Amino acid sequence: MDDVTARHNEKMRKLKKARDRLMATKTEKKGLIVVHTGNGKGKSSSGFGMIMRCIGHGIPCAVVQFIKGTWTTGEKELLRNRFAEECKFVVSGEGFTWETQDREADVAAAEAGWEQAKALILDPEIQFVLLDEINIALRYDYLDIDTVVDFLLHEKPEMTHVVLTGRNAKPELIEIADLVTEMTLVKHPFKDGIVAQKGVEF
Template identity: 65%
Template sequence: MSADSERHAMKMAKKKAARDKIMATKTDEKGLIVIHTGKGKGKSSAAFGMIFRHIAHDMQCAVVQFIKGGMSTGERDLILGKFSDICSFHTMGEGFTWETQDRDRDTEMAQAAWEKAKELIRDESNKMVLLDEINIALRYDYIDVNDVVTFLVEEKPPMTHVVMTGRNAKDDLIEIADLVTEMELVKHPFRSGVKAQIGVEF
């Protein structure tokens, strides 16, 4: 073994020992409150990645879409077509707010979505519930953030994961979350005149 390789091996051995020591202290399990927010792309995609992990592990889960309307998306079509027995999927919104232009209707639909979300979260057979674009509904005050925070703190079963997506996550929600990721926009093809494409955006 060369001197460089030996030094590298020793360095990695020290790193592994330190890592193993840290990992030995991580013994708790709990249902997490997870938020994907920020202006960057990938919030829902990351959340659906977790849903597909649950499906792969044969764990019951559910999705509630707060804003996106009836448009076909790869995630929804795949789940409804092949995994509806293990993942219930509820598209409750009627489209993006700038398309509907009807605040009363949007509020009514968001409230119905929140009621469905609470029902699914209370059902302990669901190991994960994804609330897709709930942050948008909260941003426009279609739902009261205090109601969401109170419910998650007081009623969420201890081993149920709840994942929430959408820009502009409210501070009160971030405060009670266990994991918050902010997607940062560095570059986006839309700014160069490229439209949303199948397999990338939907």
């Protein structure tokens, strides 16, 4: 064994020992409140990746999709057509806010979606719920942030995971979340005149 390999192996042994000590202190389990926000791409993509992970583990899950409405996405097609039993999929809204041009209808759709979301979160058979783009509904005050936060803190079952995606997550939501990730925009093809690509954006 050469010196480089020996040094590497010794470093990895020390790292494993430290990691094992750290992991021995992590014993608590709970249903997490997870927020994916920021201007970068990947918020919904990450949420749907977690949905596929749940399906792979046999964990019953559900999606409530706010704002996007009737927009055809690959994840919606896949989950509704091939995994309908494993994952319930609810669409709330008639499209992006700049398309609908109807605040009253947008508020009504968001409120209807939230009612369905609460029912799914409270369903004892479901352990993971993705609230896709709910942060947009909260940003425009289609939903009351205090009502959402109160429900997540006091009514969400202890072991149910809830993921909330969308730009501009409200500070009140970030405050109560267990895990918050902000996607940072570095570069995007849209700025070079390239339209959304199937399989990449939707």
